[in-house]
Amino acid sequence: MAPRRSQLTLRDVSEAAGVSEMTVSRVLRDRGDVSDATREKVQAAARALGYVPNKIAGALASQRVNLVGVIVPSLSNLVFPEMLAGLEEVLDGTPLQPVVGSTEYDLDKEERTLFEMLSWRPSGIVIAGLEHTEASRAMMAGSGVPVVEVMDVDGVPVDAAVGISHRRAGYEMAGEIVARGYKRVGIVGTKVDGDHRARKRIEGLEEGLRGTNVVIVDRADYAGWSGFAKGREMTAAMLERTPDLDFLYYTNDLTGAGGLLYCLEKGIEVGRDLGLAGFNGFSLLDGLPRKLATVDSCRREAGRIAGRIVAGTWTWTDEEDRRVELTPAFLPGHTMRSSV
């Protein structure tokens, strides 16, 4: 690398333009009264020099930082980038900028990332889920800025929460399964300890089936990355082990889609003899040989609302109590029979 030139400062622009540093600062931030002539002189000088303001100094002096810390478990799982897209969509109209960190579903890494982010004094925090270490909760509570926990509302938020109830999503899926006359359910889930949302969906499903004539007869969890191959593999193994299943509930659309492809190849009458359902509502999957039944996780909408909350443009209604529960649509697709 070329030896690092010492950085250009306001002083350099001020000298080049022949006005005080304060006036340069005003022009560059569009604040206060500056004559047109001065403004142009300053802008020309800044452009000519290639001046880039130092936000670190600015933030220290003004005690204002236009960053929003965003903490998600993973960027490889599409749901989180999609939530982020909703957030960015809203923040784009404000001075706020998201700073993203991922935790790999590890609460200790989450705590470290949070500490790191708070040390930059962001204007807000958006964080996935309601499960955090005690230290993380204390830091967020003490930060003095809006904290929005997204993509889940089943629990007590530090400050605000936006998302769907995964427990309810599982519960309602149970209702659909019962209404459509399935009797013997298998569950394909994940081994990831930190995936509390998947856990809650399954708990909701169990609760919804309790006291009905529908039973959960098998369950298998996989480790590692969700994909079609994993869905095939898990489905094959489960149908081998428990051949009298008539419904498979996957905690993820991608494994569900893999299961669907497997069943179609095996000539299984999907829907009639074996119902299948996933979760998330990935539009990526539109175009499968058959549309998989699923429940929309409203992740993009959650991101949008979180953005409004940190930007201060969200209006709370009384009953909401700093909690926005989104209503997930059940998308029946063509892998479940109709109600009986």
Next chain:
Amino acid sequence: MAPRRSQLTLRDVSEAAGVSEMTVSRVLRDRGDVSDATREKVQAAARALGYVPNKIAGALASQRVNLVGVIVPSLSNLVFPEMLAGLEEVLDGTPLQPVVGSTEYDLDKEERTLFEMLSWRPSGIVIAGLEHTEASRAMMAGSGVPVVEVMDVDGVPVDAAVGISHRRAGYEMAGEIVARGYKRVGIVGTKVDGDHRARKRIEGLEEGLRGTNVVIVDRADYAGWSGFAKGREMTAAMLERTPDLDFLYYTNDLTGAGGLLYCLEKGIEVGRDLGLAGFNGFSLLDGLPRKLATVDSCRREAGRIAGRIVAGTWTWTDEEDRRVELTPAFLPGHTMRSSV
């Protein structure tokens, strides 16, 4: 929100622990010689108060910022999160933290994002692609920090470049098409202007076919998001319009997979009568009814190497000249016949 408490400073910790601010600073940063007794006193005081250091002040004083700006066109297109995952994997072992911005394939937005990021004086920049505005190039060149342009090497980097040659990937695909005896090729691409990598792959393909007995007989570009549905739709339309095609080249695995599903349903002898190939090598797709031929884009590896470059732990060999060209593997899958 509770009214914002004025923030805790080193001074508060220093008073609580009964040592100078400087000593507190040393303990908190693990620098210099501090006695065990003092260290523990300070750590206890900091923990008891819930002190979170102010990195803004620290960065201003030390002229050191442990942030790496990462700029990608999109987070919804899986290749970019995957590159990021490789980058994070490497940065996790260093004090550096990525800060991500996305540009929606808009070079002016890229320029604004870059300006914003440079104003935080990051320790490095990782940016997708080699096409930028003149102002962006000037800013990066003048930043005085390592700048790594990733996921493409076809062009002149500002500082360093890591990735595959998309032109070569297209060129080599042409060789495979010729070797396997296909004659009439259709291309399914995208309308996104800013996707220079897709453009280069197609240019490479055209160049590779020039002078052979293989001709490109049709081409269609889609707008909007890549998914299975789009691949089906484009494939149906193209086969309708140009029924004598014997090969379809997709610029993306997802549309390719949609095309594959469509062809299988129509009873087309995929491979024998109609060859198909995509691009990227998404492992997500393992488990399709048939494995799609594709070329690995080495995005994760590019992220890893970019991480080593900004962290200063990458050793350049002379001939590389601050450019690392990765060699993309051709993955034949089962949608192309064998060489003739």
Next chain:
DNA sequence: ATGAAAGCGCTAACAT
């Protein structure tokens, strides 16, 4: 409409 002075919270450099 413009300028001068003070200081944001921390760390480098130099004492002791």
Next chain:
DNA sequence: ATGTTAGCGCTTTCAT
């Protein structure tokens, strides 16, 4: 091993 001093580059506040 610990403390003192000066200042990072900007913005706030108050003057003119």
